[in-house]
Amino acid sequence: MPDPALLRVEGLHAGYGRVPVLHGVDLHVDRGEIVTLVGANGAGKSTLLRTIVGFVRASQGRIVFDGDDISRIVPERAVRRGIALVPEGRMLFGPLTVEENLRLGAFARGRESAGHGSDLEGVFALFPVLRDRTGQTASTLSGGEQQMLAIGRALMSRPSLLLLDEPSLGLAPKVIAEIFGTLGVLREQGLTVLLVEQDVKVALRHSDRGYVMRTGTIAMTGTSADLMADDDVRLIYLGAWHEAALGGDGTPMTGDAR
Amino acid sequence: MGAAQLLQFTIAGLKNGAIYALIALGFTIVYASTGILNFAQGEFYMLGGMVAVWALRTLGLPLLAAVPAAVLVTVGVGALVERLALRPRRAEAPLVLIIITIGVSMLLQSLARHLFGPNEVALPPFTAGPSITFFGAAIERQTLWVWGLTAVALLVLWVLYTRTKLGLAMRATAVSHDSSRLVGIDTARVVMVTFALAAALGALAGVAVAPLTQTAYDVGARIGLKGFAAAILGGLGGPVAAVAGGLVLGLTESLSAAFISSTYKDAIALVVLLAVIFLKPSGLFGRAGREKV
Ligand SMILES: Nc1ncnc2c1ncn2[C@@H]1O[C@H](COP(=O)(O)OP(=O)(O)O)[C@@H](O)[C@H]1O
Ligand SMILES: [Mg+2]
Numbered sequence: 168m169p170d171p172a173l174l175r176v177e178g179l180h181a182g183y184g185r186v187p188v189l190h191g192v193d194l195h196v197d198r199g200e201i202v203t204l205v206g207a208n209g210a211g212k213s214t215l216l217r218t219i220v221g222f223v224r225a226s227q228g229r230i231v232f233d234g235d236d237i238s239r240i241v242p243e244r245a246v247r248r249g250i251a252l253v254p255e256g257r258m259l260f261g262p263l264t265v266e267e268n269l270r271l272g273a274f275a276r277g278r279e280s281a282g283h284g285s286d287l288e289g290v291f292a293l294f295p296v297l298r299d300r301t302g303q304t305a306s307t308l309s310g311g312e313q314q315m316l317a318i319g320r321a322l323m324s325r326p327s328l329l330l331l332d333e334p335s336l337g338l339a340p341k342v343i344a345e346i347f348g349t350l351g352v353l354r355e356q357g358l359t360v361l362l363v364e365q366d367v368k369v370a371l372r373h374s375d376r377g378y379v380m381r382t383g384t385i386a387m388t389g390t391s392a393d394l395m396a397d398d399d400v401r402l403i404y405l406g407a408w409h410e411a412a413l414g415g416d417g418t419p420m421t422g423d424a425r
Numbered sequence: 426m427g428a429a430q431l432l433q434f435t436i437a438g439l440k441n442g443a444i445y446a447l448i449a450l451g452f453t454i455v456y457a458s459t460g461i462l463n464f465a466q467g468e469f470y471m472l473g474g475m476v477a478v479w480a481l482r483t484l485g486l487p488l489l490a491a492v493p494a495a496v497l498v499t500v501g502v503g504a505l506v507e508r509l510a511l512r513p514r515r516a517e518a519p520l521v522l523i524i525i526t527i528g529v530s531m532l533l534q535s536l537a538r539h540l541f542g543p544n545e546v547a548l549p550p551f552t553a554g555p556s557i558t559f560f561g562a563a564i565e566r567q568t569l570w571v572w573g574l575t576a577v578a579l580l581v582l583w584v585l586y587t588r589t590k591l592g593l594a595m596r597a598t599a600v601s602h603d604s605s606r607l608v609g610i611d612t613a614r615v616v617m618v619t620f621a622l623a624a625a626l627g628a629l630a631g632v633a634v635a636p637l638t639q640t641a642y643d644v645g646a647r648i649g650l651k652g653f654a655a656a657i658l659g660g661l662g663g664p665v666a667a668v669a670g671g672l673v674l675g676l677t678e679s680l681s682a683a684f685i686s687s688t689y690k691d692a693i694a695l696v697v698l699l700a701v702i703f704l705k706p707s708g709l710f711g712r713a714g715r716e717k718v
Contacts, residue, residue, distance in 0.1 A: 222603070242606040258604040260597050271597050274590070275609025320608065 170234060173198045173328055173359045174219070174250075179228035181218040188214045190383040191228065196328070201350060201360040203370040203391065205404055206380030212363040213255050215380070216330045220245040220252045232328070246275045251326035255333050255363075257317040261306035265297055268305050268316055272323025290319035293349050311342035318346070328359050335366045347373045367404035371395050379404075426683065429561030434683040435676065436559075440568045440637070441651075442675020443575040444470075447630035448652025449659060449667040450582070451623035456661050457599035458619045461519045464526045465506060467649025468533040469624040472499040473631025474640035475537055478546045488549060496628040502533070503624025507617045515613075530645065537642035548635040571633045578629055582622075582664060595619060647691070654694040657701050660708020669710060 172195040179192040188211045196202045206212050217223045219230055221240040230238045232248060240248065260268050269287055291298040294315035300308060305316055314334050321329060335343040343366065350360060350373050364370035371377055371391040379387040379400065387399070394400045448466055455463045477495035480486045486494060510529050511522055551570045556563040586592040597605045598615045605612050630648075631640065651674065659670030678693045701708060 220607075222606075242603075243609045243611050246607065246609040252607060254607065258601065258607060260600045260604055262600060263596060267593060267596075271593060271605075271608045271610075274594065274597075324609065 170231075171197045172231075173233055174361065175229075175231040176215070176219070177229045177231070179215070179218065179230065180226045181214060181223050182226065183214075183223070187226075188383050189218065192380070192383070193385055194378055194388075196359055196361050198359055199354065199357070200376065201354060201362065201374040203362045203364055203367075203374040203377040204380060205364060205367045205370065205377060205400075206386075207403075210380040211383040212380055213332055214383075216252055216254070216332050216361070216363060219330060220250055243275070246324050246326070249325075249327040250330065251321035251324050251328070252330040253314075253317045253321045253332060253334065255336070257313050259305040259313055259317055259320070262304055264302055264304055265308070265316055266301040268320050269297075269323050272320035273325075275324050286323050286325065290322055293322075293352060294319055311338050311346070314338060314342075314346060318349070322353075326358070328361065329353065331360060331362045333363055333365055335364060335369065343369060350374075367400070368395075427561075431683065432560055432562040434679045436562055436564055436568065438676035438679030439672060440571055440675070441678060442672035443571050444630045444634050444648070444671070445651050445655040445674050446668040446671025447575060447578060447626045448648055449655035449671045450578075450664055451626045452653055452656035453659065453661055453664060453667040454595075454619055455623045456656070458595060458616050459511075459522070461511075461522045461526070462653070463620070463623065464523065464649060464653075465530040465533060465645075466623060466627055466652060467645035467647070468530050468537075469499050469503060469627025469645075470631035470648045470652075471537060471640065471642065471645035472502060472533065472624075473628030474548065474635035474644070475541045475546070475631075475642060476628075477548055477632045477635060478640070479541055481548065482546075488551065491548075492551070492632050495632050496625055499624045499628035499631075500621045503627075504617050504621040506624075507620035511620075512613060512617075515616075530649070534642055534645060541642055543642065545639040545641045546635075547639045548632065550636040565637065567633075567636045571637070574629055574633050578626060579664075579668065585622075586664070591615075591618065650698075651694045654698040654701075657698055658709055660710055662708060662710065666708060666710040670708070673709065 174196040176192055176194045179189050180187065182188040192211075192215055194204070204212050204215070214223055218225055221237075221242045221244070225238045228238070229236055232250060237245065237248060245252075260271060263271070266287075269290060273286060296312055297315055297319060300312065305313065308316060318331070318334065334346055338346070347369055353360065360374075362370055362374060371394055374391050377389065377391050377394045378385050379394070387394070387397070389397070448470060451466045451469065452462060455461065455466070473495050476498045477491045480491035480494050481488060484491075506529050510525055514522060514525060550565070550567045552566050554566055556565050557569070586596060594605065594610045594615050595618070597608070597610055598612050602612045605615070634640075652671070655670040655674045656667055657670070658674055659666035659668070674694060674697055677697065678690050681693055682690045
């Protein structure tokens, strides 16, 4: 029987120079799943995604994608292998137009990308606002439009695994809802998604399973429903802490919430 | 000064300006894709002229073959410079890489002295014949070649940057290497192609002008300074600004020779360079910048 996991991370260690950030991360994402990774700022979530696509070198452990060990892959190969990262901060080509950004998204597909017209239509179907912006430079877009463009650019490579790093950052609730609304469509199209989010409530509501990362390791895992019901998760990530920490008169109580 | 004389100086200025423009373009496109100033750019110009003379005299190639051969050889040298001298050190600070290009420049110059000798040499004009008279001023046929080849180079560059997938990858790389790698662009290869292209521009300038002014193994530094000044004048921004910077510098030199004295002609580039750096560091036309979203 083939491995149901499209992505399998085993005992992964990685860091920047001599500074270790990941200390043995274990995690897997099955085909067709939407999996959320949450954790405090600086826990190492972005580093994990950057290590999967090869911006950061793994010092120990394995990353297995679709049955192959890709621990030593470089980013320009990862996208050809079918892994597309929508990075934190989006990393768009600001002075280039929306259309050029999308065409660059299909860059890795080589000659075959001549047929990117239908993929462009696919992106516009998902994010109609981009269609009216094709000639505009990416830097002139609103934050929400930039995020849509970043996702659209990633989809242009026809990935099988989409890595999303904090797509909701700095966006209005309405825009966040629109972006998360597309996740279901993407899953129907056969995409597997690993999602890093600050907005834990929204993320868990849109995913099957979740992992909680704490200082470079996985502290907890379970179905999204289980995690949402978990006291620790509720306390730290779902705002219950905020409610609990505020006394009846709204003044903060002293003491460690944990 | 008569109008014909003024026109004569203007023609000379635009001829030199076209050459400076090609060198400035070389500086500008390398700077865009790497963030470094390639001070070996002038040596590409030297190689263009010297290799063409060598191919003509020593190999006995016809002029029509020697000229493109010289450009191709220099393109190869440009690619090798990137691959052997810069890529192994690409993680270093820009200043280190810039110093490496200065070292490469000295190396190429002494190699050229060894291979081609210490003497000044010249190419015959691409088309023989007397100068063309234009409102009382004389235009050498080779000057028309300089303008024509510059125009063709600009056109090819424009088509490359705006109409091809490689050009799009080059523009993407100029914005951000990380973003480019994210979409699958082999940025190391793009940088190598950029060096090769810069070498082609330099060599083209070198062969085009070799029939007009003699050339030698050591002409690279002087033209490198001029091209650098033109690039700075253009703000190290877009290609159009680089070309404009070259033409402005060429005209300024020529007209100052006309009205002041030709003694100071070579100092003009330095004066322009310092003036831009102190008064308007973003160049005459503003800098396109390396902005990110
Ligand atoms: N480029 C970098 N160089 C050095 N340290 C970094 C770099 N990027 C992140 N770090 C450090 O790695 C740790 C994890 O960061 P990150 O993966 O961005 O966390 P998260 O995405 O969970 O907020 C932090 O302590 C951060 O300071
Ligand atoms: Mg992060």
